[in-house]
Amino acid sequence: MINFESDYTEGCIPEILEALTRTNTEQTSGYGIDPHCQNAAKLIRKACGNRNVDVHFLVGGTQTNLTVIASALKPYQGALCADSGHINVHETGSIEATGHKCLPLPSKDGKITAAQIEKAIVDHRNDGNFEHVVEPGMVYISWPTESGTLYSRKELTEISEVCHKYHVPLFVDGARIGYGLCAKACDVTLADFAKLTDVFYIGGTKVGALFGEAVVIVDKELKKGFRFHMKQRGAMLAKGRMLGIQFEELFKEDRYFKISKNAAECAEMIAKALKKKGYKFAYTPQTNQLFPIMDNEKIAELHKEFAFHTFGTVDDTHSIVRFVTSFMTTKENTEKLVNSL
């Protein structure tokens, strides 16, 4: 069975295992203040255009989202997000468990617009009952989105401008940011995120690491006390260097981008083949997650050789399929899928 099911089915890039083995007997302080974490932070800062950002390493995505959002909001504030946003639908109410409401906006292609965000903020301020309504206190977007799509530089800039105009911090969930940055459709860089956002994270779990997400804090206010928040939410790894070592390896020799590029190219091969065959897509195919609409017979046939998910029914004979490529996907296996389409 060849896997196109998700981007977290395998382990990690081999360099990480080598580094963990090489450094195993080193003795370092715990909790993320060791030389590996410091060096990884330096490499990330460099990749972010050497801006004055704080870098923290956390273990997983849900943990990162809840820690960042709870650190930024006042008790009566919530986070504006796409209705399809991960925090709104697939984190078992983790944001609400910290006391805050997700404020979903209708999304198109998994995305929300600067205009929607501005309207939500302004409507709240103009509401005669505004003290009875949760205040938008943060904007959360995923890049790439849960639907595999990308906000363009223009879209990101507009959102960033609205956020800064109203002093509402912008948080980008970059669980798959590598796959976005290396996609053909991409017109931004990591350094742009360090300019346009107030805080974002660089996903490791889905992009080559065993686990781990690097939070990059741009905004001065959000930097304060973040390690307290991490500890309180159970997000400060005792042997913190395990995260530092992984991000060191990922950001050495541009590896993060090289492995992402591979996944992007495999996805593009599949997308091209699907388009050629006339398949429609539920969402614009732009990154390593593709959502073609296929007839159920074809799906059954493909399932004999390939592992992948179906996501809901379109009509009696058609369903939405998800093909995912990753840092581990080979061109060879991709070609097999292409040939089977």
Added chain:
Amino acid sequence: MINFESDYTEGCIPEILEALTRTNTEQTSGYGIDPHCQNAAKLIRKACGNRNVDVHFLVGGTQTNLTVIASALKPYQGALCADSGHINVHETGSIEATGHKCLPLPSKDGKITAAQIEKAIVDHRNDGNFEHVVEPGMVYISWPTESGTLYSRKELTEISEVCHKYHVPLFVDGARIGYGLCAKACDVTLADFAKLTDVFYIGGTKVGALFGEAVVIVDKELKKGFRFHMKQRGAMLAKGRMLGIQFEELFKEDRYFKISKNAAECAEMIAKALKKKGYKFAYTPQTNQLFPIMDNEKIAELHKEFAFHTFGTVDDTHSIVRFVTSFMTTKENTEKLVNSL
């Protein structure tokens, strides 16, 4: 510099790195339902006397404590614990962040007694204002304690009996449970914990793993919905097998106990030497954490060669010192410390 600072300064046992490398390209489902997690759970169940327990793998101690405690308590309940208990002093209010009060009891040698627990429960029930007072809804003890001491079988049995008498679940934080089980002073087994407690965890982070804690749920009620709680608290690792693989390796061939025994023996060598030299201890020396009281000149002298913490001042010329041994401590380095005393 030879390290006696903590038991999480190095990486892990080599077998774990080998297994991670060996399994790296395997493709498994995420979120802890893969064959490695299943096998690790089986090995742990066996080590627990094959009782009908649920086993879940989480990443770290604070995360485990907050997830277990929040899953067990009603909103108006709190967790009875030693005033020196980790949840009460060193987790940045993580329990309170889930809405629950720690209910500290005065401790001696880091321990609380069945009598204290019973009194707290009964006093609450008899309080004319009991609806105005947080109800004890769980008992939390650490084994070994934060002071390196052990509850005896008799003490554990008494506490267990009180808990069951009043239907208040007993939770044992076993971050260092291996070091306790292999100590000379120990008169219980892992299987005893699966009988006496309602839920406990087997620490990996401090006992040979890169990270990871195995929660063992004995009580039927506490088993319900635990994976929801894990996900909500950001405690469900995407590549869950990283935890399964580690606990597989730890529980193969009795490794967990072998490596713990080494740490216990090293600690006993140091304790013996300290006693011989006439040093007093802040807490009874029983496991891999030793708290001798030393004069500041001697401390300064030792610090030239050894890394270790001081824990508060006794008088103008004396302080409490903490020496910690671990799965990585060598007899050779231990002898160096012994000779320097």
Added chain:
Amino acid sequence: MINFESDYTEGCIPEILEALTRTNTEQTSGYGIDPHCQNAAKLIRKACGNRNVDVHFLVGGTQTNLTVIASALKPYQGALCADSGHINVHETGSIEATGHKCLPLPSKDGKITAAQIEKAIVDHRNDGNFEHVVEPGMVYISWPTESGTLYSRKELTEISEVCHKYHVPLFVDGARIGYGLCAKACDVTLADFAKLTDVFYIGGTKVGALFGEAVVIVDKELKKGFRFHMKQRGAMLAKGRMLGIQFEELFKEDRYFKISKNAAECAEMIAKALKKKGYKFAYTPQTNQLFPIMDNEKIAELHKEFAFHTFGTVDDTHSIVRFVTSFMTTKENTEKLVNSL
């Protein structure tokens, strides 16, 4: 200025003030266990068909909603509600502040259906990722709704059956329940609510009291520890008898229904006049809240003599208006409004 702005602009029925004055020097225990609270509970139980229900008195609606909902849900559960439900839009995230997500369903005329509820529950149970998604743990509906509409006996029975089928408690927010029960369109009684729901509340604040809501708990599980929850949320009034006395007066001699009937009749006079004039309504006019769509010129003209709110814009020249009648509304003032239409 004649007021049709809201049903909490005046004080209370005169009998309450008389009773407060008459009982002022009585000495009673605090916190809701005094003879007045006991007697009021008895009167309410009687009005509920003498079913075995618990009755508790709280101060306000938001407080009641958050206390009831937080008492019923497990941490990973949320409350299904209409997207227009009060808890979802006008309580500043009070439910989320207790850790729980509101799970809004699209509403029509302010109402959701049994079919929608069943689908939400079943979809969650069938979701392959269901542990990553908040579990529906309660159903919250308002009766009358925030749009002034009523669920019929048939609709309530269907919702109740779905809730009981899936063991998901049904909670009815009855802030304006009196005005519903006395509306022409109503085909249920208070006793029906004590049969069909698991918990509901009888609003006092908007129906004749200075303040106060009577929570009626039907379900055995929900009864447990409710006073602890009240105290913890700041919802246990020290001089609890102030609530008991008010509900005693409201439920003596059918007063609660008599004053509600007046409001209902006034609203029906206005609705009839509006219909006669050909006005359309944003929501079906059934109770003391009417939402006609009027042209802005007419609105401006009416505003010279009458106080009322506008609720959003329909088009450039039309808006939705809200007229509210209450226990204090007079037929005389109602006629003035009717004549001005």
Added chain:
Amino acid sequence: MINFESDYTEGCIPEILEALTRTNTEQTSGYGIDPHCQNAAKLIRKACGNRNVDVHFLVGGTQTNLTVIASALKPYQGALCADSGHINVHETGSIEATGHKCLPLPSKDGKITAAQIEKAIVDHRNDGNFEHVVEPGMVYISWPTESGTLYSRKELTEISEVCHKYHVPLFVDGARIGYGLCAKACDVTLADFAKLTDVFYIGGTKVGALFGEAVVIVDKELKKGFRFHMKQRGAMLAKGRMLGIQFEELFKEDRYFKISKNAAECAEMIAKALKKKGYKFAYTPQTNQLFPIMDNEKIAELHKEFAFHTFGTVDDTHSIVRFVTSFMTTKENTEKLVNSL
């Protein structure tokens, strides 16, 4: 049975009932922005020396404490308080339910000192593990204390200075502030509280009102968004003027102080008689709550005629008794108690 059980056994001063009756048909906006609330705020500001303070009206003490404290703290901060502080022992974990730890300090006579507070703040900042420990983010004291004692001007000033030195806001729970201000032992004024604290509240429930507490916010930062916090916690009364009217009546013609003075004088009569008889006190008798130690026979004898509480056992034959006077206590009944002693 003559009551010395608590200061919330009766209703309110007659002027409040008269005013409620007189204003009953007035039509005002809800939620505390009506002319009565505005006028009451003005009267309170005047009593506070016309300082630039915000005044908000809430319903009860627990509600006020949790709303104020949750509005002031960051998620990883807690409130320093006396171990006997109301929030720590008698509010069912309401502070923890908002996510924050109470940080109790050992108390003497119900009081904590500036030195203790400074040590707690400094110790935290100097702690090598400070990110693992809850940060003191507010100081909570009760004035009078739960033990009926008073901090002197000197003590309050010292605490205030420490708080301002370290930018940790000072919050005074003034549930019985009137009885403190009118005690012989008192050397401060209401205006002093508006200088020395960052936020405090003036208790109505126990000092002449049916219910209600007036929060006075001095600090600029704490003023922001307070009404959002109120609404979210269910602490914004719909018919808010009920609170405004009560505080208007209490602060007209110095009534708040006149009625407090009566209670203080009655308490002083009892204290004098007890001292004369040679009774010892558990806490220094200074305000309307007296805690003499009496032999159990005498207690039994007094209980025939008087209602009062006993608070714990001193030895086999002696207990701590609590006598409470209030705005309703008469000199006549006080003399009866004095004569029976």
